Amino acid sequence: MPSGRFTPFETLLLTSRSQADTAGLLLLAWVMASRGPLTEAQRRQLTSLASECRHGHELTPIFDLANRQDFDAIQLAAEVMQKDRGGEQAYPFLRQAIALSVIDGEPSIAQHHVLRFLADLLGVIPSLFATLYAEQAGRPYAVPEDPSRRDYWLAKEHQRQREEARQQEQDERRREQEARERQEEALRRQREREARERQEEALRRQRERREQEARERERQRQEQARRERAQQDQERARQERARQERHNADQNRRWQQASPNDPRAHRALAVLGLPPGANRAEIRKAYRRMAQTHHPDRFYAQGEARMATASQRFQRIKNAYEYLMRAS
Amino acid sequence: MRDLYQRLGLPNDASDKEIQRAIEACQHNALKADAEVVLGDPERREAYDALHVTLRDIGLLRARLGLTHGPFWQDNTANDFSLPPDNTGARHDLLIARVERAVGLHNGWRKWRAPWLLAVLLTGATLLGAAAGAALYHYWLL
Numbered sequence: 001m002p003s004g005r006f007t008p009f010e011t012l013l014l015t016s017r018s019q020a021d022t023a024g025l026l027l028l029a030w031v032m033a034s035r036g037p038l039t040e041a042q043r044r045q046l047t048s049l050a051s052e053c054r055h056g057h058e059l060t061p062i063f064d065l066a067n068r069q070d071f072d073a074i075q076l077a078a079e080v081m082q083k084d085r086g087g088e089q090a091y092p093f094l095r096q097a098i099a100l101s102v103i104d105g106e107p108s109i110a111q112h113h114v115l116r117f118l119a120d121l122l123g124v125i126p127s128l129f130a131t132l133y134a135e136q137a138g139r140p141y142a143v144p145e146d147p148s149r150r151d152y153w154l155a156k157e158h159q160r161q162r163e164e165a166r167q168q169e170q171d172e173r174r175r176e177q178e179a180r181e182r183q184e185e186a187l188r189r190q191r192e193r194e195a196r197e198r199q200e201e202a203l204r205r206q207r208e209r210r211e212q213e214a215r216e217r218e219r220q221r222q223e224q225a226r227r228e229r230a231q232q233d234q235e236r237a238r239q240e241r242a243r244q245e246r247h248n249a250d251q252n253r254r255w256q257q258a259s260p261n262d263p264r265a266h267r268a269l270a271v272l273g274l275p276p277g278a279n280r281a282e283i284r285k286a287y288r289r290m291a292q293t294h295h296p297d298r299f300y301a302q303g304e305a306r307m308a309t310a311s312q313r314f315q316r317i318k319n320a321y322e323y324l325m326r327a328s
Numbered sequence: 329m330r331d332l333y334q335r336l337g338l339p340n341d342a343s344d345k346e347i348q349r350a351i352e353a354c355q356h357n358a359l360k361a362d363a364e365v366v367l368g369d370p371e372r373r374e375a376y377d378a379l380h381v382t383l384r385d386i387g388l389l390r391a392r393l394g395l396t397h398g399p400f401w402q403d404n405t406a407n408d409f410s411l412p413p414d415n416t417g418a419r420h421d422l423l424i425a426r427v428e429r430a431v432g433l434h435n436g437w438r439k440w441r442a443p444w445l446l447a448v449l450l451t452g453a454t455l456l457g458a459a460a461g462a463a464l465y466h467y468w469l470l
Contacts, residue, residue, distance in 0.1 A: 117401075147372075147379060
């Protein structure tokens, strides 16, 4: 005579719409929990798998049972599966179990034994199981290792050491890489700074040149204005002279007569390339010619140095001309 | 996997000292070397014990489900963890029996509820009437 209450899993099975689905879910959770307690991600995976089943109840009791590895519940689930899901019906279930066990890398040894038990339970022969495994895991099925052997632990230790060595090597390489990157970064920054300085220097020079040109143009404009004024003065002077000439017809004013002993006038005339005693018309003509020859704009294409010297020459010529014009 | 505890003649929850003594007394050199490496280190022993429990469970499950000769249950594992077939502990049969008993109780209650209720009511009414008659009789007489 059976005694005692219904266990939680029995109640769950009785209220389930599909006993085989409920039992299958418990066995899948058991496969996952054989590696360690169920994580949140594993619970989510099982929940998404369960959405295709027809059990119609909460999954939390199943997770609890799997975490506890409740032996009676697992045995009952195995019996239900053996009755309801033998033969070809077992393939989808086994595929799911294999997929869940390889999802976090190589299955643990406990998971291997659980999977082998499930294959035996559902009557799947080893060659068929190996095929299913290869399909799901993407690598051939390997017989689980034996931790009761010395070789297993020695190999594991060896592998751990190799891992550590590789890790150290990687760290070393990463540090070197970082150092190199820092160096390159510093170099790059320096180069950028230099480039920026060069650029600023060029900008400054350009600005200076523009200012100089502006000054030059301003000077030319002033010069032009002065020349016009001088012309007007000259015009007036000529009229005056004409008036005077009417009184004094044979008078021919010359430099050497006006200021025969002025050394500065001599130098000014030399600058314009004239012999002492040149008259105003000759001076103007010489000035026009010299100004055309030595104007700084003519040397624009030949660099700043040439332009600067031309500018100095032009200035001297202009000064000489202005002096001569003023003095006369 | 072999059951090292069984081969050394130890209980599964043996202390470190007992294990040490058993290993020293062991005559089989290969088993001695393996046991020293596996059970001598606490970390390894823990991992081994976890797998040991799982395999014992699986051995018991196989014995109860009639899978002691499955193709995936061979070699050392099968030798050390197999149990004799055990047909008495089928959980599904137990569940069916419990459900049958529960169904019988339920149906019986449903079936007999009306007559029982009638009988209980009649008895209650009779008792009440008797008590009232006795009270009246005393009142009139005394």
